[in-house]
Amino acid sequence: MKTRKRFELVNLWVILKGFAMGAANVIPGVSGGTIALVTGIYEDLINALKSFDKKALQLLLKGNIKELSNHINAKFLFALMFGVLLSIFSLAKAFAYLLVEHPTQIWAFFFGLVLASVYYVGKTVESWSVVNRCFFLLGTLIALLISFTNPAPTANGNYLFVFFCGIIGISGMLLPGLSGSYILMLLGNYKLLMVDSINTLSSSLKSILSGDLSFLKNTEHVTSLIHFSIFLLGSVFGLLVFSKVIAWIFQRYKNSTISILTGFVFGSLAIIWPWKNEVRDPNILDRHGNEMIVGYERFIPEQLDKTTLTTLVCMILGVACIWAVEKLAEKQNK
Numbered sequence: 001m002k003t004r005k006r007f008e009l010v011n012l013w014v015i016l017k018g019f020a021m022g023a024a025n026v027i028p029g030v031s032g033g034t035i036a037l038v039t040g041i042y043e044d045l046i047n048a049l050k051s052f053d054k055k056a057l058q059l060l061l062k063g064n065i066k067e068l069s070n071h072i073n074a075k076f077l078f079a080l081m082f083g084v085l086l087s088i089f090s091l092a093k094a095f096a097y098l099l100v101e102h103p104t105q106i107w108a109f110f111f112g113l114v115l116a117s118v119y120y121v122g123k124t125v126e127s128w129s130v131v132n133r134c135f136f137l138l139g140t141l142i143a144l145l146i147s148f149t150n151p152a153p154t155a156n157g158n159y160l161f162v163f164f165c166g167i168i169g170i171s172g173m174l175l176p177g178l179s180g181s182y183i184l185m186l187l188g189n190y191k192l193l194m195v196d197s198i199n200t201l202s203s204s205l206k207s208i209l210s211g212d213l214s215f216l217k218n219t220e221h222v223t224s225l226i227h228f229s230i231f232l233l234g235s236v237f238g239l240l241v242f243s244k245v246i247a248w249i250f251q252r253y254k255n256s257t258i259s260i261l262t263g264f265v266f267g268s269l270a271i272i273w274p275w276k277n278e279v280r281d282p283n284i285l286d287r288h289g290n291e292m293i294v295g296y297e298r299f300i301p302e303q304l305d306k307t308t309l310t311t312l313v314c315m316i317l318g319v320a321c322i323w324a325v326e327k328l329a330e331k332q333n334k
Contacts (some may be wrong), residue, residue: 011075011079012079014041014076014079014080014083015079015080015082015083015086016083017035017036017039017041017080017083018079018080018081018082018083018084018086018087019083019084019086019087020035020039020083020087020325021035021036021080021083021084021087022083022084022085022086022087022088022091023087023091024110024113031114031175031176031180031264031265031268032084032180033174033175033176033261034113034114034117034121034176034265034268035113035117036176037117037121037124037176037258037261037265038117038120038121038322038325038326039325041076041080042176043250044073044076045080046174046243046246046247046250047073047247048072048073048076048077049077049174049239049240049243049247050243050244050247051071051072051073052072052240052243053244055071056068056071056072059071088198089198089202104274104275104307104311105274105310105311105314106314107272107273107274107276108274108311108312108314108315108318109314109315109317109318110272110318111269111272111273111274111315111318112314112315112316112317112318112319112320112321112322113318113319113321113322114265114268114269114272114318115269115315115318115319116318116319116321116322116323117176117265117322118262118265118266118269120322120326121176121258121261121262121265122136122262124258125255125258125259125262126255127255128259129255131256132255132256132259133259135256135259135260135263136259136260136262136263136266137263138260138263139259139260139261139262139263139264139265139266139267140263140264140266140267141263141267142263142264142267143263143264143265143266143267143268143270143271144267144270146182146183146186146267146271147182147267147268147270147271148270149186155188155189155191155192156187156188156189157192157223157227159226159227159230161189162189162193162227162230162231162234163230163231163233163234163237164234165184165187165189165193165231165234166230166231166232166233166234166235166236166237166238167234167235167237167238167241168180168183168184168187168238169183169184169193169194169231169234169235169238170234170235170238170239170242171183171238171242174238174239174242174243174246175246175261175264176261176262176264176265182268182271192227193227193228193231196224197224197225197227197228197231198228200221200224200225200228201224201225201228203215204221204225270298273298274311274314274315275298275299275300275301275311276296276297276298276299277296277297277299278296279296279297
């Protein structure tokens with residue numbers, strides 16, 4: 001009975017970590033991989049994903065489900081993916097609203113999360129040698145270069161490009177500090193794939209459950225579902241390929257790998273700096289007739305007014321959340 005309760009608690013804890021990863025992946029600039037690394041499940045995630053290999057296929061064809069489940073660590077993956085999907089489908093609309101109505105505060109909260117993550121991720125490096133420091137600087141420079149790149153002016157619904165977006169977008173789950181959502185925004189397809197497609201899928205599932213299939217007659221609705229399906233295929237392909245590469249590098253050069261990942265996380269702070277103004281081009285409109293974002297102007301607030309104070313509070317709250325996660329992880333490991 002005691003073992004069963006412990007098993008259920010571990011699964012619940014993994015689901016919560018997955019929920020946090022899903023929330024991070026929805027926000028452009030925040031990496032789900034950072035959450036995985038900070039919460040101590042990064043290696044487990046990479047190893048589980050890379051286990052989808054020839055042996056897994058052989059076990060599946062033989063119908064040896066129990067051994068297959070053990071081989072791919074299915075209980076861990078199921079709990080984690082359940083948390084990620086639950087988060088994405090429950091928070092997509094909420095974050096779409098918050099990013100419009102309270103952008104500074106939501107950016108500040110995640111800025112605090114990532115800022116605290118730099119310290120806790122860096123702590124896992126066994127030795128900060130000259131080589132590891134150089135890898136840290138390299139990771140920081142790469143993330144900074146990405147952060148100051150302007151987004152593409154228009155969305156691209158080409159199916160091959162959407163598949164490519166799936167491959168690139170999933171990097172946010174596998175590479176801490178490099179946000180898949182932000183890269184999608186640079187490619188011009190964030191809203192198309194991470195907001196519109198997910199919300200369309202959510203409304204479609206609700207319609208199916210109520211027995212209403214009239215949405216299939218809506219060409220725009222069906223196209224959005226096709227985009228999501230192709231994006232999902234690209235993401236799965238990216239997961240299978242990148243996980244093997246990262247696992248190989250991680251196994252042989254662990255400290256150097258964590259060093260460059262810490263640099264990615266640190267450099268990504270420029271992406272999610274809360275005080276920034278959107279630069280819009282009135283000559284470039286999206287499919288809803290709104291002016292497209294073509295860049296950002298970052299600034300430091302000059303007055304300590306109510307808005308600045310609430311932003312700082314949100315930032316501190318983000319730091320506190322990572323601190324609390326670390327303390328809970330320490331207790332769990334004892």
